[in-house]
Amino acid sequence: MTCTPEPARRRHGLIAALLLVAIAGCAGPAEREAPLGRAQEALARGDGVAAEAALRDALDAGVPQPELAASLGRAELLQNDLLAARQWLGPEKFSAESQGEGYSALGELEYRAGNLPASGRAFDKALAAGGESIALWVAIARLRYRGGEQLQAIEAADRALALGPDDPAALELRAQLLRDAGDMPRALALLDRALALAPDDSNLLVERASTLGDLGQARAALRDIRRLTELAPKDQRAFYLQAVIAARGGDFRLARTLLLRSGEIERRVPAAILLSAITDLENGNPEAAASQLSRLRRLQPDNARVTLLLARALAAGGANEELVYRFAIPARRDSAAPYLQLLVGRAYEQLGDRRTAALYLDAAARPRNSLALVPIAPDGSLDGARSRGAATPRDALMLVRGLVASGQGAEAVRVAEANLARAPGSFDALLLAGDAALVGGGPSAALAHYRRAAEIRLSWPLVERLLAVTRRTGEGDAERLLSAYAARAPMDGVAARELARLRLARGELAASAEPAARAIRLRPRDPAAWALRADQALAAGQASAAETYARRAFRLHRADPAIRRTLASALEAAGAGNPAAPLNVTLAQATRGQLARR
Incomplete structure (x- = not known):
C-alpha cells in the first residue's frame, strides 16, 4: 500500500495547514491514528493548542519525530510561539512525505521573524519538494511584495488565484493588490466573492469595509463593521475603520475618540499616526499634531503630505521660529509646494522680517502649471550623494535626485536603470527610473516606466506624472486617464478637481459640474x-x-x-x-x- 500526504488549506494563516500524512496510519497500531486525526482536525480549524496536544500524544504513541516536526512547527506558529516553532522547523528534519509542508512552514516562520531571504529559500525548497499549493503561492506573493518585488508578487498572486479561483485567501490577496493599484471596483468584486465563500471571516470583512470606505460608500462599510463587531467583539480594527469614516465625514471629535479606542496609535501604525495628527489639528490642538507629524516625518522623510501638514500645524500653533528653522531652505527650492512657501512667508511676516517674507510670498504667487513636473531637490549635496553611492534604494534615490537637479540626465538614467536592474519589480525603482528618463532618456521611456509602476500602485502623484508625460508625448488620452483614475478613486478630491478643470477648459461645462462639486465636498x-x-x-x-x-x-x-x-x-x-x-x-x-x- 502506498501512503501519500493529503494537504488541506488553513484559512487563517499564510500557507496551507499541514495535514498529517496517512503514512502514520500505515506504520503503526490503530491507537496512534486517533491523536493524528485530532491533530489534523485542529490544524484545519486553526487551533494550535489542540493540535500540539494531539501531536505530542502521537509522539508518545511512537510516531517518529520527522513525520511530526512540520505539523508541530505549524501548531506553534498558530500560537505565535516563534521560538518553539523554530525548535521543530529549524533543523529541517522532515520526513520525505512532509518536506513540502515543512519548508512551507519554515518559510512562514522566517517571514514572521523578518528574515526575508531565508523565507524565500525555504519557499523555494517547498516548491522543489512538490509542496505547491494555493496557500504557498499566497505566502510567496506576500513575501515578494514586502521584499520590494511587487510585480513578481502580482504574478504569484495570479498563480494562487489560478490554482484556486474560489479560495478566499487567494481572492483576498488579489483584492489587496488591486486596491494598491487603485482599482477599487475590481477589488470590491473579488472581496464580495470571497465573503460569499467565507461570510464569517473577519479579515475579509475588514478589507471590504476599507474598500467600501475608499469608494465613498460609508453606510455599506458600517454594515460590515457591525458584522465584524458581532463576530469578534474585541477586534479593535472596527474602531479604527469607524474613525476613518468619521474623519471623512468631518466629525473629528468622534474620529479622535474612536482612534484612541483602536490602539493603533500605541502600535505606531503610520496611517494611524497621520489620522491622529489630522484629528488633533482639526480639533484645535496644533501642538500635539506637530509632535506626531514630526515623529512621522522622521519615519517617512519623502512624504510630501506629512511635510505640508507639519508646516500647517506649526503655523497654526504659532511656532513661527521652528517653522522657519525647519522649512526655510526646502521652501526656496523650485520643487517646493506653493503652500509651503506661503506658510514660510507668513511666518517671516509674524517674526517681523517683511523683506524675507516677500521673497517667499512672491515665490508662492508665481504662476505655474498645476500638472507641471519639477525635479525634486535632494537632501544634501551631490558630492555627498556620490560618496555614498547607490547600493541601497535610498542612496540611489538621493543620487538620482542630485544628478537630475544638476542637469546630468544621462548619468541619472544610468544610476536609475542599474537600481531597477537590481529590483526589476519594485515600484520605487520603476518610479525613479521614470523620473530619470524624463530628464535624460526621453518622455516615451519615462512613460513606459510610469505605466509599469501604475500596475503596482496608482496614486495621485503618479497620475500627475502620467498626465504630464502623456500630454508631452501625445501617447494616450489625458482625459481618459484622469476620468478612469477619478472613477477608481472617488475619494481623491485633487483628481476630481483636475478632471473638472480639464472638462471646463474643453468647454464641457455640464460635465465638469459633478467632479467640481465632489472636489469641494472632499476638500472644503x-x-x-x-x-x-x-x-x-x-x-x-x-x-x-x-x-x-x-x-x-x-x-x-x-x-x-x-x-x-x-x-x-x-x-x-x-x-x-x-x-x-x-x-x-x-x-x-x-x-x-x-x-x-x-
Whole structure:
C-alpha cells in the first residue's frame, strides 16, 4: 500500500495547514491514528493548542519525530510561539512525505521573524519538494511584495488565484493588490466573492469595509463593521475603520475618540499616526499634531503630505521660529509646494522680517502649471550623494535626485536603470527610473516606466506624472486617464478637481459640474477648488455665485495669481450686471493692476 500526504488549506494563516500524512496510519497500531486525526482536525480549524496536544500524544504513541516536526512547527506558529516553532522547523528534519509542508512552514516562520531571504529559500525548497499549493503561492506573493518585488508578487498572486479561483485567501490577496493599484471596483468584486465563500471571516470583512470606505460608500462599510463587531467583539480594527469614516465625514471629535479606542496609535501604525495628527489639528490642538507629524516625518522623510501638514500645524500653533528653522531652505527650492512657501512667508511676516517674507510670498504667487513636473531637490549635496553611492534604494534615490537637479540626465538614467536592474519589480525603482528618463532618456521611456509602476500602485502623484508625460508625448488620452483614475478613486478630491478643470477648459461645462462639486465636498479648504467653481459660475453667466466662490478662494490663498485673476473677473462680471455696484468694478481694476505690477 502506498501512503501519500493529503494537504488541506488553513484559512487563517499564510500557507496551507499541514495535514498529517496517512503514512502514520500505515506504520503503526490503530491507537496512534486517533491523536493524528485530532491533530489534523485542529490544524484545519486553526487551533494550535489542540493540535500540539494531539501531536505530542502521537509522539508518545511512537510516531517518529520527522513525520511530526512540520505539523508541530505549524501548531506553534498558530500560537505565535516563534521560538518553539523554530525548535521543530529549524533543523529541517522532515520526513520525505512532509518536506513540502515543512519548508512551507519554515518559510512562514522566517517571514514572521523578518528574515526575508531565508523565507524565500525555504519557499523555494517547498516548491522543489512538490509542496505547491494555493496557500504557498499566497505566502510567496506576500513575501515578494514586502521584499520590494511587487510585480513578481502580482504574478504569484495570479498563480494562487489560478490554482484556486474560489479560495478566499487567494481572492483576498488579489483584492489587496488591486486596491494598491487603485482599482477599487475590481477589488470590491473579488472581496464580495470571497465573503460569499467565507461570510464569517473577519479579515475579509475588514478589507471590504476599507474598500467600501475608499469608494465613498460609508453606510455599506458600517454594515460590515457591525458584522465584524458581532463576530469578534474585541477586534479593535472596527474602531479604527469607524474613525476613518468619521474623519471623512468631518466629525473629528468622534474620529479622535474612536482612534484612541483602536490602539493603533500605541502600535505606531503610520496611517494611524497621520489620522491622529489630522484629528488633533482639526480639533484645535496644533501642538500635539506637530509632535506626531514630526515623529512621522522622521519615519517617512519623502512624504510630501506629512511635510505640508507639519508646516500647517506649526503655523497654526504659532511656532513661527521652528517653522522657519525647519522649512526655510526646502521652501526656496523650485520643487517646493506653493503652500509651503506661503506658510514660510507668513511666518517671516509674524517674526517681523517683511523683506524675507516677500521673497517667499512672491515665490508662492508665481504662476505655474498645476500638472507641471519639477525635479525634486535632494537632501544634501551631490558630492555627498556620490560618496555614498547607490547600493541601497535610498542612496540611489538621493543620487538620482542630485544628478537630475544638476542637469546630468544621462548619468541619472544610468544610476536609475542599474537600481531597477537590481529590483526589476519594485515600484520605487520603476518610479525613479521614470523620473530619470524624463530628464535624460526621453518622455516615451519615462512613460513606459510610469505605466509599469501604475500596475503596482496608482496614486495621485503618479497620475500627475502620467498626465504630464502623456500630454508631452501625445501617447494616450489625458482625459481618459484622469476620468478612469477619478472613477477608481472617488475619494481623491485633487483628481476630481483636475478632471473638472480639464472638462471646463474643453468647454464641457455640464460635465465638469459633478467632479467640481465632489472636489469641494472632499476638500472644503482647497482654494483651487473654490476658484474652479467660480470659473464654472462665470462660464454659466452666474456672476453673483462666481463672486461668492472667488471671494472664498481668495480668503484661503490671497497670493495665488490665478485666484486673483478669477476674483477680478468675478467682481467685474458682478459689477457689470449690477450698475448700482461700481465698487466691484473698481476692485476688479485694482486687482488687475496689482497683478500687472507683479
